[in-house]
Amino acid sequence: MTHATGQILWRPSPAQVAASQQEAFRLRAQEAAGRALPDHAALHAWSVTQRADFWRLVWDFCQVEGEPGDVVLENPEAMPGARWFPQARLSFAENLLVEADGRPALVAANELGRRRTWTRGELLDIVLRLRGRFRDLGLRPGDRVAAFVPNLPETLALMLAATSLGAVWTSASPDFGAAGVLDRFGQVAPRWLIGADAYPWKGQWLDSLPRLREIRAGLPGVESVLVIPNRALEAGAPLDLAGIDGAIDLRDWLEAPPLIIPFAQFPFDQPLYILYSSGTTGKPKCMVHGAGGTLLQHAKEHRLHTDLRAGDLLMYYTTTGWMMWNWLASGLAARAALLLYDGSPFHPGPAALWDLCDELGVTVLGTSAKHLDACAKAGLRPRVTHRLERLRTVLSTGSPLLPESFDWVYHEVKEDLHLASISGGTDIVSCFALGAPALPVRRGELQAAGLGMDVAVLDPAGDELPPGQPGELVCRRPFPSMPTGFWNDEDGARYRAAYFQRYPGQWHHGDWALRTEGGGFVILGRSDATLNPGGVRIGTAEIYRQVEQAPEVEEAVVVGQELEGDQRVILFVRLRDGLELDEALREALRRRVREGATPRHVPARILQVPDIPRTRSGKISELAVKQAIHGRAVDNAEALANPEALEHFRDRL
Numbered sequence: 001m002t003h004a005t006g007q008i009l010w011r012p013s014p015a016q017v018a019a020s021q022q023e024a025f026r027l028r029a030q031e032a033a034g035r036a037l038p039d040h041a042a043l044h045a046w047s048v049t050q051r052a053d054f055w056r057l058v059w060d061f062c063q064v065e066g067e068p069g070d071v072v073l074e075n076p077e078a079m080p081g082a083r084w085f086p087q088a089r090l091s092f093a094e095n096l097l098v099e100a101d102g103r104p105a106l107v108a109a110n111e112l113g114r115r116r117t118w119t120r121g122e123l124l125d126i127v128l129r130l131r132g133r134f135r136d137l138g139l140r141p142g143d144r145v146a147a148f149v150p151n152l153p154e155t156l157a158l159m160l161a162a163t164s165l166g167a168v169w170t171s172a173s174p175d176f177g178a179a180g181v182l183d184r185f186g187q188v189a190p191r192w193l194i195g196a197d198a199y200p201w202k203g204q205w206l207d208s209l210p211r212l213r214e215i216r217a218g219l220p221g222v223e224s225v226l227v228i229p230n231r232a233l234e235a236g237a238p239l240d241l242a243g244i245d246g247a248i249d250l251r252d253w254l255e256a257p258p259l260i261i262p263f264a265q266f267p268f269d270q271p272l273y274i275l276y277s278s279g280t281t282g283k284p285k286c287m288v289h290g291a292g293g294t295l296l297q298h299a300k301e302h303r304l305h306t307d308l309r310a311g312d313l314l315m316y317y318t319t320t321g322w323m324m325w326n327w328l329a330s331g332l333a334a335r336a337a338l339l340l341y342d343g344s345p346f347h348p349g350p351a352a353l354w355d356l357c358d359e360l361g362v363t364v365l366g367t368s369a370k371h372l373d374a375c376a377k378a379g380l381r382p383r384v385t386h387r388l389e390r391l392r393t394v395l396s397t398g399s400p401l402l403p404e405s406f407d408w409v410y411h412e413v414k415e416d417l418h419l420a421s422i423s424g425g426t427d428i429v430s431c432f433a434l435g436a437p438a439l440p441v442r443r444g445e446l447q448a449a450g451l452g453m454d455v456a457v458l459d460p461a462g463d464e465l466p467p468g469q470p471g472e473l474v475c476r477r478p479f480p481s482m483p484t485g486f487w488n489d490e491d492g493a494r495y496r497a498a499y500f501q502r503y504p505g506q507w508h509h510g511d512w513a514l515r516t517e518g519g520g521f522v523i524l525g526r527s528d529a530t531l532n533p534g535g536v537r538i539g540t541a542e543i544y545r546q547v548e549q550a551p552e553v554e555e556a557v558v559v560g561q562e563l564e565g566d567q568r569v570i571l572f573v574r575l576r577d578g579l580e581l582d583e584a585l586r587e588a589l590r591r592r593v594r595e596g597a598t599p600r601h602v603p604a605r606i607l608q609v610p611d612i613p614r615t616r617s618g619k620i621s622e623l624a625v626k627q628a629i630h631g632r633a634v635d636n637a638e639a640l641a642n643p644e645a646l647e648h649f650r651d652r653l
Helices: 014-019 021-033 040-049 051-061 092-096 120-136 153-164 178-188 209-217 231-235 291-305 323-334 352-360 369-377 403-412 493-499 540-547 583-596 622-629 643-648
Strands: 008-010 104-110 115-119 144-148 168-172 192-196 198-201 204-207 224-228 247-249 271-276 286-290 313-316 337-342 364-368 393-397 418-421 423-425 430-434 455-458 471-475 507-515 521-526 553-563 566-575 605-608
Touching: 008 403, 008 418, 014 021, 021 040, 021 051, 021 291, 040 051, 051 291, 092 153, 092 291, 092 323, 104 120, 104 153, 104 352, 115 120, 120 153, 144 153, 144 178, 144 209, 153 168, 153 192, 153 224, 153 337, 168 178, 178 209, 178 286, 192 209, 209 224, 271 291, 271 323, 286 291, 291 323, 291 430, 313 323, 313 352, 323 337, 337 352, 352 364, 364 369, 369 393, 369 403, 369 553, 403 418, 455 507, 493 507, 521 540, 521 622, 540 553, 540 566, 540 583, 553 622, 583 605, 622 643
Parallel strands: 104 337, 144 168, 144 192, 168 271, 192 224, 224 247, 313 337, 313 364, 364 393, 393 418, 566 605
Antiparallel strands: 104 115, 198 204, 271 286, 423 430, 455 471, 471 507, 507 521, 553 566
């Protein structure tokens, strides 16, 4: 069964709405506003017009530990230039380590069957031990700690220990090549390097130590290298640290006594994380995110938009090279437990994540649109094969969630489920549009703009477009999780050029989107990847939606080819194993696009490829394909998970 786009697929019951944290917050906001805020739209309008009152209420409601000070917002209309909580003092780590008791904090699972659980008390004890060793060896505020690591509890504990002393954490996942890691870490000159001996992938251990040696050699400023025993821990074996200058087995540090002193308090804008752009069009941008803005924005998104709370088990399938790892980590501040998964989401089979939901009692599952689509294409029916008793929320990001994927979740996973397609970016380490537990879920739509986020869709002249009209996604007013800047961008010129050049005074995010009549959003693709045949802009998601419904198509990438002063649409498809693209299938795909979209969307050419390039976080890289088909060099192919796939696109047209 299929439904019309925009049709309501799920609506929370009155009891669910009444029990949600967003409803409790709405009632508190009414008191603060001194007037009725009867629904989500009224609450959102208040949150963006009375930003100081809203964000101070978020601080109080989410029980942020620290001193907020008397001033919430200085220079409120400057973008960039506004300053949040200029008098505040807080510890990011302390806020994630609250209520250190016997409840689970971290549940670690890998694809080979290893399971471990750390309680909140055990996590605090380990962090204090690591903090003591960092301090003894001279770690100072502002030092960079760079981690080339899997998604392990030790990784998260090291992040908390380092940032508790004011250090800046930056990470990359172990599937990166050494050159890609050095393109990132080499720009920020870390003092400390963290690695692991190996990580599991598709049933086998992959050795990380040769690349760790190469990375260490390329970072002359590194003083010490901490190595997490991942495979060695399972085998009870020593680490082979030969050839890694200054290497230390993490197990030696865990024997140290805990450093039991108060957590140091830092300013709201204290640098916390350095995150990186994908880097497929040049050196990755190094985005610096502050401790207070990250904490406050994540607390809002976890509690008010996801209804995360004590007793929940939150899993987001992510690597340490994707901002969703940072987002996941902050779930500890909501008193929830985190499931950290190390391995492939399809090993030993396509139901791996659904198996974990049953085995470990996941309540909130985060994944990608591509993963959900792959589950549907694999014919999975979790509602038949799994219990999913505790699962109440599924989150999806990474690319637009197709309407047909909404159908699959409600037909084949669970009927009473909050499905939230969310969209934001590494640039803001959070979301512009996401779920709202008190609102219905409409097919193909992101439910609402984030509270406190003045999101709009603009035309080229900067005028707001009415619902249903596609344009550029912007945020018109400052928000706390804007980067504090780019690393090594002293005058802020690169930062301003990245987000504020197109629409001065407004954050231009680079998404092609439209707002719906009900206040939701549809993301149509990246602005720089939109197609422009005959001068009419088309979002790539509109074509993917049609093509990827075809049972023969595993995945696709669509780009525009510049030709004789115009642009023609080129579609590349990866088909199911054993299938060949013939003229009958080409015509069937053209017909799908013509009937499901418009004749203007129909590709001029359709070609088969065995693989499609994607970034390390799993996003298809349309820009890299576009460069390849035009015979241009891809500036930083090392940023791709599978750069060899580019060869399938060269000299094809």
